[in-house]
Amino acid sequence: ALNADDKAHIQAIWPSVASHAEQYGADALYRMFLCHPQTKTYFPNFDFSANSAQLKNQGKKVLHALSEVVKHLDHAEATLSHLSDLHAFTLRVDPGNFALLSNNILVVIAMHHSDKFDSLTHQALDKFMNYVSGVLTSKYR
Ligand code: HEM
Numbered sequence: 001a002l003n004a005d006d007k008a009h010i011q012a013i014w015p016s017v018a019s020h021a022e023q024y025g026a027d028a029l030y031r032m033f034l035c036h037p038q039t040k041t042y043f044p045n046f047d048f049s050a051n052s053a054q055l056k057n058q059g060k061k062v063l064h065a066l067s068e069v070v071k072h073l074d075h076a077e078a079t080l081s082h083l084s085d086l087h088a089f090t091l092r093v094d095p096g097n098f099a100l101l102s103n104n105i106l107v108v109i110a111m112h113h114s115d116k117f118d119s120l121t122h123q124a125l126d127k128f129m130n131y132v133s134g135v136l137t138s139k140y141r
Helices: 004-018 021-035 037-042 053-071 081-090 097-112 119-136
Strands: none
Touching: 004 021, 004 053, 004 097, 004 119, 021 037, 021 053, 021 097, 037 097, 053 119, 081 119, 097 119
């Protein structure tokens, strides 16, 4: 679980991320699709080219969902309940794919904010993405 230090590190860097939600989200998705083409199978008829309108739209949604969790770090289950149902029951995304997107989100944040991305912030964001992924895949069982 996230401890007080993790939460402080997440909350310290997150405003820099949230103000570029669309760009960072689109870039993280673009990189996930590029490095792990199997993830494209969940997005039929999708324009995977860099900066496509669909990438931006989906990227913005993903990052906004994460921002909601950051606002309610002690209530991720409730905040993500609808998305948890969607990914498990409707989309049936293989749970392994969440780590792939999570890593690409970390890469994009690190690229743009290397000054703030110290090892403890890295660890906190990694734990955060792991926590979110855990909630989003909890309904598979
Ligand atoms: C849709 C968030 C991971 C596949 C969505 C939506 C959000 C979201 C907010 C839009 C829901 C709506 O419109 O009501 C997240 C978050 C993730 C995550 C926070 C992890 C950090 C993944 C992964 C995949 C995936 C790993 C597959 C590789 C999809 C698909 C849709 C979707 C296929 C529906 C797109 C559409 O048809 O509009 N996700 N997602 N998601 N997500 Fe995720």
